[in-house]
Amino acid sequence: METEPVHTRRHRRRRIRTIALAAAGALTILMATPAIASAATATHRPKERVTLELESPEARTKVWGSTDLVFSGENLASVTVSSQGREVARVAASADGRSATVTIDTTGFRDGARAFVARGWGASGRPPAAVEAFTLKIANKGADSAPDGASLVFAEEFSGNELDRDRWCTRYQYWEPTSQPSQEELAAADPACYRITPLTQVEMDKTTSVLNQYKSEAEKAAAAGESDIASWYETRIGEISANTGVADNGDDTYDFSNAYDPAYGFHDTLGGWDIRPAPGAPEWELPQEEQVYRDVNSEGDPTHVVSGGHLSMLATHTRQEAPVLQYESAMIRSQQEFLPTWDAPLYLTARVRAPEVLGTFPAFWLINGFGDGTTPVGWPPEIDIYEGPYNNDGSFPTGGQFDSQFHVGLVDYLCEDACGPITWFDYGDVLGETPDDTVGFDTQWHDWHAADPITAQWIEVGAAWYPDRVCFYVEGERFACASYRWGLPGTGADGPLANPAALMLNHAFGGRWGGHNGEETDKLPASFDIDHLRVYELPATTADQLTPIP
Structure with a gap:
């Protein structure tokens, strides 16, 4: 067949x-x-010819954060962008098919050169598509969003492998008898970080008070059988007496005839004097924080670590023998001080990463500096550019405690109308404008709320500082302004008599705010990281050229 x-x-x-x-x-x-x-x-069907070309940014340009990629082409219906085999963005083209803008979020990418492939698709959505390959330099670490026309006057990039001690001090500029250094410590300290002032009744009264309170606490601990606590207080009484140079008269009074002049610039905590609160004390009487600041903790480990282009300030649970302040952590205070004028307003910005650990309380803020030494260091004024207490508990009576928010603020307590009244205005995105709105600025508690958690994430925070106001920023976007005065004669501000401000970054731990919902000591050490800190001068302006203060 x-x-x-x-x-x-x-x-x-x-x-x-x-x-x-x-x-x-x-x-x-x-x-x-x-x-x-x-x-x-x-x-x-007529054969369509799809083309695609990247217009901006130019290839190998440095980019960070949310970045817009602008494409031109012909017969475009949509554009996709991929990197390392994964689609990262897709967008419809313009109605005429000649352009498309794709926004990519670069914060999840490792810094450095990164290759991308863009594809322009025609109306059929079928291959062949126009292809455009390009490389961008991801630079989330090191970038900022300073306003147009800003001129850099101070920059700390935390390069190298140690903190630059010629630029930074590591204690508050205040004084307490508990932080007066020994004469040996004073001789070894950097003179740029402290000031010696004549002994006044203020320092004598504080010293008398703390020594008598420590005596009382030692007696109560001994009576309760707490010999370790009693011994701790007795040891501290001896150290404070030796460092201040006072002698005990034996009747709750002290001889200051040989006392040393106070050394301002060694204060190591805002948590108080290590006096245990009374049982059942109201929350406002609890310590504000529960750490002391150290360069090296009790176990010999540094608390400031510079590595990989950023500073890590480490909080550790290494002072457990103390009655109250049982943590050790890190802070920095700039030796250079700043004050805005109308001829040179300031923009201050830092890129920070807070730890996702209950009890942490990182902050970036401004307080009174030493100035030329003629005006005493006092408080307030104070500007809080970023406060990130994390207790994950909505029951605390003020805001700023969840992992998706941070607090900003201005302090007029004690200076009253001299630095205020504080009036908030010129809002950007306001929280709660609709029932389901969870992003924006809380005008009651002065907290910025993000859409997603910002702990364990790099964010850029900043403030534009003028003689009569402060405006607050996140990722380069202004979200609120408030009236505030802080000045010296001749600055154009009629605020309280104050020195120029020192830049402050610190990692507090515990206390009535950060520790309101407990402290995750099992996650310590915890690190508050700072990628950079920069100060810019803004172009000259006047109050009349800015938004009127209500």
């Missing part, structure tokens, strides 16, 4: 299958040969 050609057998099978489907009521056109169907389609 003669063998039938193979191609004939194929065609017969296709005809048989088509007839069977037709008998069943199917549309035989669906079973047409693919090549024939494609040819038929092509005869009824």
Whole structure:
């Protein structure tokens, strides 16, 4: 028997299958040969030529945060952008098919050169697509969003492998008898970080008070059988007496005839004097924080670590023998001090990363500096550019405690109308404008709320500081302003007599705010990281050129 050609057998099978489907009521056109169907389609649709070109940014440009990629082309219906085999963004093109803007979030990418592939798709959505390959330099670490026209006057990039002690001090500029250094410590300290002032009744009263309170606490601890606590207080009484140079008269009074002049600039906590609160004390009487600041903790580990281009300030649970302040942590205070004028307003910005650990309380803020030494260091004024207490508990009576928010503020306590009244205005995105609105500025508690958690994430925070106001920023976007005065004669501000401000960054731990919902000591050490801190001068302006203060 003669063998039938193979191609004939194929065609017969296709005809048989088509007839069977037709008998069943199917549309035989669906079973047409693919090549024939494609040819038929092509005869009824004009062939579209899709092109795609990246207009901005230029290839190998440094980018950070949310970055817009602007494309031009022809016959575009949509554009996708991929990196390392994963699609990172997709957007519809303009109605005329000639442009598309794709926004990519670069914060999840490692810094450095990164390759991308963009594809422009026509109306059919079928290949072939126009392809544009390009490389960008991701630089989330080191970038900022300073306003146009700003001129850099101070920059700390935390390069190298140690903190620059010629620029930074590591204690508050205040004084307490508990932080007066020994004469040996004073001799070894950097003179730029402290000031010696004449002994006044203020310092004598504080010293008398703390020594008598420590005596009382030692007696109560001994009576309760707490010998370790009693010994701790007795040891501290001896240290404070030696460092201040006072002698005990034995009747709750002290001899200051040989006392040393106070050394301002060594204060190591805002948590109080390590006096245990009374049982059942109201929350406002609890310590504000529960750490002391150290360069090296009790176990010999540094609390300031510079590595990988950023500073890590480490909080550790390494002072557990103390009655109250059981943590050790880090802070920095700039030796250079700053004050805005109308000729040179200031923009201050830092890129920070807070730890996701209950009890932490990182902050970036401004307080009174030493100035030229003629004006005493006092408080207030104070500007809080970023406060990130994390207790994850909505029951605390003020805001700023969840992992998706941070607090900003201005302090007029004690300076009253001299630095205020504080009036908030010029809001950006306001929280709660609709029932389901969870992003924006809380105008009651003065907290910025993000859409997602910002702990364990790099964020850029900043403030534009003018003689009569402060405006607050996150990721370069202004979200609120408030009236505030802080000045010296001749600055154009009629605020309280104050020195120029020192820049402060600190990692507090525990206390009535950060520790309101407990402290995750099992996660310590915890690190508050600072990528950079920069100060810019803004172009000269006047109050009349800015938004009027209500």
